[in-house]
Amino acid sequence: MTNSFRANILCCRGTSCTAGGSREILETFEEEIGKHNLEKEILVSFSGCHGLCSIGPVVVIYPEDIFYCQVEPKDVPEIVEKTLLRGILVERLLYKDPITEEVVPHYHQIPFYMNQTRILLRNCGLINPERIEEYIARDGYQALAKSLYRMSPQHVIEEIKSSGLRGRGGGGFPTGLKWELTRKNPKEPKYIVCNADEGDPGAFMDRSLIEGDPHALVEGMAIAGYAIGSKKGFIYCRAEYPLAISRLKTAIAQGREYGLLGENILGSDFSFDIEIKEGAGAFVCGEETALVASIEGRRGEPRPRPPFPAEKGLWGKPTNINNVKSYAIVPQIILNGSEWFSSIGTEKSKGTAVFALTGKVKNTGLLEIPMGTSLGEIVFDIGGGVAKDRKFKAVQTGGPLGGCLPTESLNLPVDFDSLTAAGALMGSGGMIVVDETTCMVELARFFLQFVVAESCGQCAPCRVGGNKMLEILTRITKGQGKMEDLSMLEDIANFMKEASLCALGQGAPNPVLSTLRYFKDEYERHILDLRCSAGVCSTLAPSPCQSACPAEVKIPIYVSLISQGKYDEALAIHRESNPFPSVCGRVCPSFCEDKCRRGEVDEPVAIRDLKRFMTTKETGEWVPEVHEPDKGKSVGVVGGGPGGLTAALRLAQTGYHVCIYESSHELGGMMRWGIPDYRLPKDVLKSEIKSILNVGKIDTKFNVTVGRDLQLDDLFQAHDALLLAIGAQGSQALGVPGFELSGVESGISLLRKLNMGDDLSFVKGKRVVVVGGGNVAMDAARSLLRLGAKEVHLVYRRERKDMPALVEEVEATEEEGIHFNLGTRRWRRRRISAEEERVIFHYLTAPLQVIGSEGRVVGLMCQKLRLQDEKGKSVFDVSARKTSFPIQGSEFILDADIVVAAIGQKVDQPSLDKWGIRQHRNGTIEVNPRSFMTTRTGVFAVGDVVSGPASIVEAVGQANKAARAIDRFLKGLPLPEPPSLMERPPAQKYEMSDEDAERPRAKASILSPETRVYDFREVNLGFPSECVAKAEAKRCLRCDLEER
């Protein structure tokens, strides 16, 4: 008699959770249940892999469907006590959605699972894989019975054929047709072989499926045996999968015991048995002919096809070889009918696809989706998006023989043919998400290295060609590449594709070809600039932070000097590359911190705060050194912003006379006019600029607007070369009806008025709507609050995570008095009381029309947006963000006295064309990306006018290079300058103390939101003390000292 239990505890015993200690958890549960005498009430059991391996070990409690993750044995008593005895959830063990940060208590409500269609994986995580009864209870072996008693072998084959099932191993050959070919071969005996030699790095679909539901495979193979007319099946499973092998052995033994395998299955005259062959782990043995050789006991090497195994397979006999997933889906097709199966998926790729999603994605694990689901939906809806909210770069599908698909492919439906057309592969289902910290050249090199090592070595195209490509790629990653190498790579790749013996050699070039196709610029940057954009290739990138910095500041060096208290030396190092340590110590977007290696361990080093700290410790005033004697030549610099000033300084240091033409009455550009005081106090900026001018040789002419007061030719009269650093001063128009109404203002002009010291007291008590999600929008909103606006509404057309503004800016804005009607409540605890909530965020909202009365703004009509199109599908744009679509009838009006449009800046200089300086369509100046020379000889340009609205440090980086280019130009040397490797200290062993290794990131003192919103006092006060700063500096891992 079977007991009935009131609850069932299922511990995951997949490979990953088992490694995480799920066995101890299981044992502890049994112990605890025993202690409370609940053995008759509660069943403790285990299951196969649930798929969400990144949060294991997982425990699910039925029937409540409670999902506990990252469980440790010490949590077990609490679970038993609270959940099982008192019905209370243990909140800290519940799943937290990485996007919304909301707690999801129930297994099937977790977005990762909700967005899937689990047919093949239906039993994984649900049944105990070592109990055949549980499989049978889930309709197991019914399909086998149905086939044996209600269908002829031909009928089974017809059913599979009409289901449209294609080989899940990656080849995509119609399964039914393959079966038919084997069946029709008159030779006897026939064999059934299951390819479970899953060898791709990062792939674990077959393994998890076998571990979670081994009987599905056994049943599928038995049905195949019946249909094809075979009595003997082999499962070729790699020996590295001991759990899978042991579960299979158990399943086969149980099958025999139950009469579901062996002689006269279920009393019919069909006999079938399965043998397991353990593979030694050669990747190439996944190729079917190599697999056959390996089973036969020979060296696992492919042979040319034809003849295909259906004709000549194991021991020369007709053999049907399918992947684990192809067999395991068969019972479902037989049970539910081919029509049901073919209703899922796309026209040419039916059913579902199982992927192992890994890499830089929030939810890594095993998932199953209908064919045709877009790549973006997999990565963002199921995968939860890129880990650490970094920028998405690519998805590598199909294992080492597959390809890398870029942002542009996010809308690509995932099926056999679309992936192949895009240069990737379905493969057996590995999917690796890659973010901006991955170098595509290195990635291609990595995969190629794998394939070359795994090549069987029979044919020269694969053996030599692959090695040759590997050599070239290695050279490129070491900065020894040539542009000819790229065509050589393509040449070899095409040769390998044409001439290689097997799919391994033919597919080996795919990672290279696809990265060359979609990421050629990265290759070129390695070759032409000797830079690795991702900061990965160690020869080209001394440390990730330094290579992430547009000005290439030697960050590890100065951080190390700070830790020793050598602040002046640290500043000198900084100023070699960037003369604005005080400014950048406050407002730099700190690309360095995003890439900081320490961030992979816990949190990045607080580089910006350290930088700011060292400026406060400077002794005396900086007088820049002049490195070279006077050249007797002069350069005119138009624009006194960060780009213009940096270039002027570098040119002066090189021995040139410089004259800066500034249209306003003060230097600083956007630093002066675009940033409110609470972020960058004016006196800090002033003294920084003053010390730069200490270099001498720099004249300044204020209130001169080139184009109006002076023409380019006039400047050429006075100077030998010119540099345009005029910024992007204009603002994008709102572009909706009513934008001309009084009270509509652009964000940039609002900030300018503020920084000019204009009277803005009229803002007091007003309702303001700010449109936009960038830094200017945040600055505008926060400034308006400080000016006494009654309410500020922020209207942004995407989600919070998509906002281009710096995260800390958004958070600061939120802190300063915010209520959200969408999005998260991250700052719940620090929220000010409700009556003070003065900033309201409207996400997924677009302005439709400014409503006015008597020429003045009275409101803004908005429309709600959603992230799915009319078919409910997500559409991704080139920035890897979801496109928003209007919701009809969702229009609403926000009352407003002022509307601030902060939706972007643009270059506002119409007269360039007549000077022979070509502009892009968006107004930015066309320059040589390496010399920064415009289309007019002798005229250079840097900063926002070249790159569009960007950061100070980017302008500084460009200005450094442009100054060197101007120097070369004036010396008559060819442009651009030959690239040189970034300097890096000699490798040495660096030992970090345990204390430094454990220490959390230091926090700067910040004025509380309650106190800071009334005036323009600086919000960030920097590190509280020197010892905090020194300790923080010691957190640096000094990855620049690594051996390479």
Added chain:
Amino acid sequence: MSIVTLEINGRKVQGNLEDTILDVCNKNGIHIPTLCHFEGLIDVGICRMCLVEVRGAKGLLPACVTKAKDGMVVTTENEKIFALRRSNLEMLFSERNHFCMFCEKSGDCELQKLAYEHGLDHVRYGFFWPSLPMDMSRKYFLYDQNRCILCRRCVRACEEIAGHAVLTVKDRGPKSMVCPDDDLPFNESTCVSCGTCLQVCPTGALADRKSSYVGRQAQMTRNKSTCTFCSIGCEIEISSRDGEPLRVEGIFGQGPTKGVLCSSGRFEPLFECRKRRKSPLICREGVTKPASLPEALAYVADKIKYFGIDSFAGLISSRATNEAASQFKRLFGDNTFLIDPSGTPLGNAFISDIDDADCIAVVGVNLDDDFKAASSFVKRAANRGANLVVVGSSGKRVNLRASCHLQEDDECNLGKILERASKPIVIYGPDTGSSMMEFLWKLRPGVRQIGLAFGSNSRGIEKLGIKPWEGDKKYKGVYVLLADLVLPDTVSAFLSNVDFVAIQSCYEGETAVRADVFLPSRAWYERTGTYVNTENRVGQLERVPQSLPIAPPDEEVVLRLYSLLN
């Protein structure tokens, strides 16, 4: 056999049903470059040189393994295919050291020939410059991995032709390396120096030491002959220059062993270290002096006359040709004896019949040491899964492959095993016991039997009615026609009790010193005539052209002696 008709390069051509595209092309004079293909080896399609376009096929197909089908439309040569083959060659050239000017094989190298064919004047891909170790452990040949292109002909030949299955490939991908056994040096491996691998190597990776670095194939003369070093009598091809043999090779598909040779036939004769004696010697009263042939012959004739022909024995070695033996017999009549008799009755099958046997019984014969070329056939039969039964011992390596070992006199079990087999074959030899021999005799003609004999031409000489030397009779004088045989101890002991000894031999040595008269004889490569091998086949010996024999043929010397006496 049914005929298939294909269109190749726009031409209608015909081939047989089981032919590959390459076969059809070869038959129709259409050239397809190949590297891994070698007639007689199972094709594997790995060198990718023979890729051709077949209409309707996905991608290019290797002609060597693609079966020709009726109505197939094939293109063997177009710009794309040519470029692909060229790239393939470039890959091979860039992979290892293929600098022809330093290579022994230059001029005779298949890789080099293909490079010329494809106009390869440089390698775009750059060289890898590997520095791989050379295996110089063997006396007769060397192995230079730097010149290996991994076509695996040697590996396949070692298994499929020679049957030894010593060579294999270790590691994977670019690290792939052909090696003997478990990556041992050749001299520590199970390699038996049969040299088959040398003969199939398309480049200079495997080269014999004798003919290396002394000139190109084109400067050599090739002639066919028969190996004289055991009773199997393999057909050989001798490459020589100025009359000096430099290389011995098997002729695939021909002769008793279809091209399989052993180290005794292929290498050892070329490294003969015994000193050649070119002119006759006469020893009178303990003083040895050189003499002319007529002088020496006259001296021998005088001695024969003095002792009387009946007290004179003629001992002949089986290295003598049938022609020499018949003259010898004429001279010495019933007193003619064979030094190294066959010891085995004639069989009723050929060695090559082993190829289609499903059960092979080796009865009392050491194949490893005495009949090496035959051991190849037995080994490869075992490799393909035939049942190998060893009665007694057949040598270490053959024993290893046996599925069943029987006692020397276990006729009962042997009979049972043979009965169960559908195509059994028995190999017996001089060591087969007499009761066993009787048992086997009764099985004829139902069971095919190969009788392996000692003595290179013992079957031929015995056929002339010359009896084996028993060593029991007393003679006053002896004439020994030794040719290049080493004098057996029994004969040597006998000679010390004889008054007068004349020895006709190729080499100086103890025997020559102790002889009263030494007469020169022709070496193996100088001999012309016929041998009868252990299967009763007649083999033809051909003198290497331009060799300058130091002596007349053996039969002529004997004939001259005969005429002096009569």
